[in-house]
Each structure stands twice: as structure tokens, then as C-alpha cells.
Amino acid sequence: MNFFLTIVVDGLIQASWLFIVALGMTLVFGVLKILNIAHGSFYALGAYIAATAVTMVAAHSLPPSVGFVAMLVSVALIASAVGFLLERGLLKMFYGRDEVVLLLVTYAVFLILEDVTKLIWGVNPIYATQPYELFGNVAFAGLYYVGYDLVLIPISAAIGLAVWYGLNRTVTGKIVLAVIHNEEMSVSMGVKVNRVYAVAFAFGVLLAALAGALTAPKISMQPGLSSDVIILSFAIVVIGGLGSVEGAAVGAVLVGLARAASVHLMPQAELFMIYLIMTGVLMFRPEGLFTRETARRI
Numbered sequence: 698m699n700f701f702l703t704i705v706v707d708g709l710i711q712a713s714w715l716f717i718v719a720l721g722m723t724l725v726f727g728v729l730k731i732l733n734i735a736h737g738s739f740y741a742l743g744a745y746i747a748a749t750a751v752t753m754v755a756a757h758s759l760p761p762s763v764g765f766v767a768m769l770v771s772v773a774l775i776a777s778a779v780g781f782l783l784e785r786g787l788l789k790m791f792y793g794r795d796e797v798v799l800l801l802v803t804y805a806v807f808l809i810l811e812d813v814t815k816l817i818w819g820v821n822p823i824y825a826t827q828p829y830e831l832f833g834n835v836a837f838a839g840l841y842y843v844g845y846d847l848v849l850i851p852i853s854a855a856i857g858l859a860v861w862y863g864l865n866r867t868v869t870g871k872i873v874l875a876v877i878h879n880e881e882m883s884v885s886m887g888v889k890v891n892r893v894y895a896v897a898f899a900f901g902v903l904l905a906a907l908a909g910a911l912t913a914p915k916i917s918m919q920p921g922l923s924s925d926v927i928i929l930s931f932a933i934v935v936i937g938g939l940g941s942v943e944g945a946a947v948g949a950v951l952v953g954l955a956r957a958a959s960v961h962l963m964p965q966a967e968l969f970m971i972y973l974i975m976t977g978v979l980m981f982r983p984e985g986l987f988t989r990e991t992a993r994r995i
Contacts, residue, residue, distance in 0.1 A: 699839050704957045710846045712953025713853035714908045718926055719933035719945040720860060721904030727877050727940030728897035730796065731788070734803040736905050737927030738810035742779070743772045743906025744922060745818050747913040748825035755827050765828040772910040773903060780902025784895045792894075807923070815920055822917040829914035849911060856904070861942050873897060877940070932971050936978045938985025947986060 722736045747768035754764035783806065791799050832844025864870035875883045876893045884890055909926075916922075933952050937944020952971055959967040978986060 700961070702838055703840060704954065704961055706840065706842065706847075707960070708950070708954035708957035709850050710953070711956050712949040713849040714912050715929055715933060715953060716853050716946055716949035717856055717908035717911070718905050719930040719937075719949055720857060720942065721901035721908075722930050723934045723937070723940055723942065723945045724860070724904070725898055725901035726934070728873060729788075729894055731799050731803065731898075732796070732939075733901070734800065734927065735806040735810060736803075736901070736930060737923035737925075738807050738814075739776060739780070739902045739905035740909040740926045740930075741814060741918070741923040742810060743776055743909030744913040744916070744918050745814055745823070745909075746772050746775055746906070747910035748823045748918050749818075751825035751827055751913070752823075761827040761831045764825075765831055768825075768828070768910050768913065769907070772906045776903045776906030777899050780899035781895055783902070784898040788898065789891065789894070807927075811920070811923065818918070820920055822919040824917055825913050827914070845914065852911065856907075857942065857946055864942065928968075929971070932975050935985060936975055938982075938988030941985065941987035944985055944987030 718736070718740055721739075722733060725731055725733050725736070750768040750771040751764040754767050755761075787806070788799070788802065791802055829843065829845050832848050835842050835844050835847055862870075864874060872883070872888055873893055875886075876888060876890055880890055929952060933948035934945060935948075936951060937946070937948030951974055955970040955974055956967055959970045963970075
């Protein structure tokens with residue numbers, strides 16, 4: 698029983714931060730119809746910025762709680778600005794072009810950001826573990842977990858609920874949904890679509906960077922961090938359905954549980970299990986679990 702519970706808890710911890718990354722990716726695709734290859738780079742950028750903020754706070758002998766707040770605030774400000782400037786300064790020039798062109802543009806951004814992080818932070822691993830001890834250790838059902846890991850689960854759920862509520866229960870969210878469902882009609886009704894694009898992309902970048910910041914105390918920041926995340930987040934949004942918040946949540950849980958089960962039972966098959974789930978879903982639901990089929994417009 699404890700073994701099964703260990704897999705479930707580990708899976709939910711994995712799913713928590715993966716969901717935040719995938720939520721940003723699926724939101725950007727839903728609004729802008731861009732499959733953002735650079736999304737993993739924004740995750741890595743958030744992790745590096747968080748590590749810098751935590752290191753600076755620790756250098757002044759301030760408590761870890763201050764470092765935790767500093768890393769979230771600094772990441773939110775910088776990531777939002779980067780996302781907004783990138784959308785206004787680069788992506789908007791390619792709207793209306795073939796989707797493959799936008800895919801290549803984001804891939805170019807991915808390559809550029811990879812080298813930028815190496816230039817700024819170097820190639821050696823960076824650690825920022827101070828906030829990891831902030832919530833102590835938790836024991837239940839004979840299992841012991843670091844409190845920080847468990848806190849990620851309600852934080853992720855709160856972010857997901859906030860995004861869902863914002864999209865479905867607020868005026869701003871309904872405007873975003875109107876742009877998603879019918880851009881031409883939204884323009885004719887006076888909606889400033891370009892402004893919606895900029896805000897949605899900046900928010901997607903913010904979510905990716907926030908996930909990087911939250912995982913920074915758990916991992917070592919080093920080159921290649923973005924590649925691993927983009928593969929997992931892409932698998933999640935494909936399983937759940939591109940553009941679906943609910944799909945991102947279910948996809949993250951499935952991938953998290955698959956990774957946890959593989960690590961405990963068959964570590965060499967960790968990635969294989971994820972691709973196996975993705976293949977199985979695509980065989981029966983090519984559009985993903987939560988994406989509705991739509992008539993193709995001619």
C-alpha cells in the first residue's frame with residue numbers, strides 16, 4: 698500500500714510543476730495558434746532568474762522566506778516583460794504567415810535563449826536550495842516528504858483554477874475566448890485582437906517562467922534544462938488537447954504518474970511510458986482528450 702501511495706504522491710508532485718508549464722503552452726496555442734518551441738527556454742529562464750534572486754538574498758543573510766518571495770516577484774516581472782516585448786517586437790511580424798513559419802521562428806528564439814543563458818550564467822550547474830527547506834518535512838502514512846514538494850501541489854491547483862476562472866467567469870476571459878473561437882467576428886465587434894495576443898503570450902511566458910522558479914530550489918540549473926521540459930510539456934498538451942486547460946491538467950497527471958511509476962518500477966522506460974500514453978491517446982483521440990472536433994473552414 699505504501700509503495701502505491703509513494704507512486705501517487707510522487708506523480709502528483711511531478712504533475713504539479715509540469716501542469717504550470719503545459720498550461721502556458723496550451724494557452725498560447727489556444728489564443729495565438731502558435732506551437733511555441735521556445736516555451737522550455739522560458740522555463741529555464743525563470744529557473745535561472747530565481748536562482749540569481751535567491752543567491753542575492755542569501756548573500757545578505759536574509760531568511761529563506763524572503764528569497765522565496767524575491768524569486769517569484771523577480772521572475773514575474775522579468776518574464777512578463779520578456780514575453781510582451783518578444784510578441785510585440787518579433788512574433789507580430791509573422792502573423793498571417795504559414796504556421797510552419799511561426800514554428801521556425803519560435804525554434805530560432807529557443808536557440809538564441811539557449812546561448813543567452815550560457816553567456817549570462819555560464820555552463821556550470823547553479824544551485825539555489827535555500828527555499829527548499831522553508832516548509833520543513835512532512836510525515837504521513839509512514840512516508841516522509843519535503844514540505845516544499847507537497848506545497849507545489851496546491852500552488853499548481855490554485856493557478857489552474859485561477860486561469861480557468863479568469864477565462865470562463867470574467868469579462869476579460871470571455872473576450873479571450875471570443876478571439877479563440879472567432880477572430881474575425883471579434884475584430885468586427887471592436888476587440889483589439891493584437892492586445893489580446895500580447896497579453897496572452899506574456900502570460901504564457903510568465904507561467905513557464907513561474908514553473909521554472911518553483912522548481913529551481915529542487916534542481917540544478919545547467920544547459921539542456923529547457924530541452925527536457927519542452928518534450929514533457931509537449932506530450933502533456935498533445936494528450937490533453939491543444940488549447941484546453943482541463944486537458945493540460947489531466948495530461949499532466951497522467952504524465953506525472955507514468956514518470957513516477959517508471960522511476961520506481963522500470964527507470965529505463967521512463968520516456969517510453971510517456972510516449973506510449975501519448976501514442977495510445979492519439980490512436981483513439983487524434984485531437985487530444987479534451988479538444989472538441991470542429992468543422993474545417995474553407
